[in-house]
Every structure is written in C-alpha cells, then in structure tokens.
Amino acid sequence: MIDLIAKSAAEGLLPVTIGTMTLTELPLRKMHSIAPFKGAEVSAALKKATGVSLPDTGRATAKDDVEILWTARGQYFLIGATPPKLPAAITDQSDAWCSVVLSGESAPQVMARVCPLDLGQMGEGDVARSLVGHMTAIIVKRADGFEIMVFRAFAKTLTHELREVMVSVTAQAALPE
Amino acid sequence: MRINCPICGDRDRREFYYLGASDYLNRPAEGDLDAIHKYLHIRENPAGVTKDLWHHEAGCSSWLVVERNVSTHEILGVELASEVAK
Ligand SMILES: [Zn+2]
Numbered sequence: 001m002i003d004l005i006a007k008s009a010a011e012g013l014l015p016v017t018i019g020t021m022t023l024t025e026l027p028l029r030k031m032h033s034i035a036p037f038k039g040a041e042v043s044a045a046l047k048k049a050t051g052v053s054l055p056d057t058g059r060a061t062a063k064d065d066v067e068i069l070w071t072a073r074g075q076y077f078l079i080g081a082t083p084p085k086l087p088a089a090i091t092d093q094s095d096a097w098c099s100v101v102l103s104g105e106s107a108p109q110v111m112a113r114v115c116p117l118d119l120g121q122m123g124e125g126d127v128a129r130s131l132v133g134h135m136t137a138i139i140v141k142r143a144d145g146f147e148i149m150v151f152r153a154f155a156k157t158l159t160h161e162l163r164e165v166m167v168s169v170t171a172q173a174a175l176p177e
Numbered sequence: 178m179r180i181n182c183p184i185c186g187d188r189d190r191r192e193f194y195y196l197g198a199s200d201y202l203n204r205p206a207e208g209d210l211d212a213i214h215k216y217l218h219i220r221e222n223p224a225g226v227t228k229d230l231w232h233h234e235a236g237c238s239s240w241l242v243v244e245r246n247v248s249t250h251e252i253l254g255v256e257l258a259s260e261v262a263k
Contacts, residue, residue: 057184057237073184073237116189128185130192131235 009098009155016163019170021104023162026147031093032083034076040087049084060125060140069127071138098155102162103145106173110165111146115139119146133161181255184237192235199228199242202262224248230258 010025017023036042047053052068054076055061060069066080083090102110111119115137117130122141130139135158138149150158178190198220205212221227225248231241240258245251 058186073239075238116191118187129236129238130188136235 009152010100010159013156013159014100016159016166018163018166019104019173020106021102021110021166021170023159023166024101024103026099026101028095028099029080030082031080031097032078033071033089033091033093034078034083034086035074035089037087037089042086042088045084045086046078050078050081052078052081055127058127060127062125069138069140071127072129077138096152097149098152098158099147099149100158100162101142101145101147106166106169107145109169110162113165113169114161132158178250178252180231180233180241180243180252182233182236182239182241183255183257184239185233188233188236192233193241194232194234196230196232199230199258199261201230202242202258226253 006028008025008028014023014025034042034046043054046068050066050068051063052061052066055068055070057070060067062068066078069077069079071077077093108119111117114132115130117128117139119141122128122139124141124143126141128139130137132139132148132150135150135154140147140149148158148162179187180190180193181187200216200220203216205216226244226246228242228244231243233239233241242256242258242261243252244254246253
C-alpha cells in the first residue's frame with residue numbers, strides 16, 4: 001500500500017515573520033463553489049444541511065467550522081462542509097487554492113502596495129474579489145488581518161511577492177526620520 | 178481612473194477589461210450581412226460621450242456598460258449589461 005503524503009500549497013514556504021508582520025498558511029479544507037441556477041433558491045437548503053445560509057454580496061457567513069463566502073456575482077464558496085443536492089452548478093475546489101493570512105501592525109501598508117482595494121473600508125467578514133500583484137484573489141477581512149486566497153499554482157508567487165513587500169515596508173519603517 | 182461597479186462598488190481601473198462599444202449588445206439577426214458588417218466594423222467614434230462594454234474581470238465577473246466622456250475622461254454612469262440587454 002502506497003502512503004500518499006499530503007502537502008499544503010505553501011509547504012516549506014510559510015510561516016514567516018518579518019518586522020511586525022506574520023504571514024501564515026491556513027490548512028486546506030473542504031471547499032465547493034456553488035453557482036445557483038437562474039432564479040433558484042438554495043439558501044434555505046444550505047442552511048438546513050450545513051447550518052449556514054448564503055451571505056450578502058461582499059460578505060461571509062459562518063457557524064462553527066462551516067463558512068460561506070460570496071466570491072463573485074452569483075457564486076459562493078462553501079468551506080468546511082459538503083454541499084447537499086442543490087439547483088446550482090457545484091464544483092469541488094478543495095486543494096485548488098492557497099490560503100494565507102497576513103497579520104500584524106503594518107499589514108494594511110503591505111496590502112496597500114499589492115492590492116487596489118480600499119482596504120480601510122473593509123470590516124471583519126467582508127469579502128472582495130480583487131488583485132494581489134497580477135494574481136486574481138479572494139480577500140477576506142479577518143479579526144487578525146487579511147486572508148488572501150489565490151489559485152494553488154500561485155502559492156510560491158504570492159508568498160514571494162508578499163515577502164518582498166513585508167521586507168521593504170519593515171526596512172522603510174526602520175529608516176531614521 | 179475608477180469604475181463604480183454596481184455589484185462591488187468603486188474599483189480601480191486595473192480590475193477591468195475593456196471590450197469595446199456597447200453596440201456589441203445588439204447582435205443583428207443571422208444572415209443580415211449589411212447589419213452584421215455594421216455591427217462588427219462601423220462605429221460612431223465621437224469625441225465626447227460613448228457607451229462601452231467593460232468586464233469586471235478581477236472582481237465580480239460582471240459585464241458592465243460604462244458611459245463616459247472620452248474627451249474629459251469623466252464617467253457618467255455604470256450599469257449591468259444584463260440589465261441593459263433586457
Ligand atoms: Zn464588480
């Protein structure tokens with residue numbers, strides 16, 4: 001019997017701490033994309049099966065370990081649970097993404113350099129689809145910082161780009177007045 | 178330049194992909210060659226207000242009709258293409 005070794009997307013790259021900031025990878029979880037068919041009502045069925053109903057545009061809903069993120073127009077990601085049968089296009093996205101959290105005092109300055117969002121406007125549980133560098137990303141404002149999700153193949157680029165900026169922001173803060 | 182996406186709100190231009198005139202929403206009937214020629218190639222190209230199709234590519238994925246003044250760069254209105262094409 002072959003033992004398969006599970007590797008996370010940013011295995012060996014994270015965590016890193018630079019200056020006041022830490023970049024950590026979140027463990028991979030079960031994740032499905034749910035795109036309700038035109039006019040279809042799926043929120044009640046999801047609530048019944050997972051305990052969580054669909055969030056509003058640009059928001060996340062959560063209960064215990066299950067979370068649903070708004071991820072695009074008419075598209076949601078269910079995380080931490082398997083979706084029931086629904087009138088929706090459902091695709092398994094588990095293992096397809098790399099999810100990291102950037103936390104620390106200067107995290108907003110780092111994000112400001114790589115992401116065109118007005119991050120000061122985001123409150124906890126707000127979700128936005130935007131860019132990090134040239135990568136399309138899902139950004140969730142968390143209590144302890146910013147969660148950034150990119151396609152798994154971009155894990156190395158994402159950590160590289162964020163590291164560079166973390167180093168630069170920290171070096172700049174250390175300059176004499 | 179910023180575009181106020183009806184779904185996402187005010188966003189930076191780099192999140193959007195530009196397609197061209199909103200004439201693309203009015204596809205003529207198949208077989209009408211003159212109309213198809215006009216649809217594909219003939220544009221007003223005014224030095225003023227135009228309506229164009231933009232894709233919120235790095236955002237919510239909506240197609241938008243953006244009304245803007247190409248002389249002043251002023252954006253006058255943004256609508257979902259799905260609403261305009263109804
Ligand atoms: Zn949008």
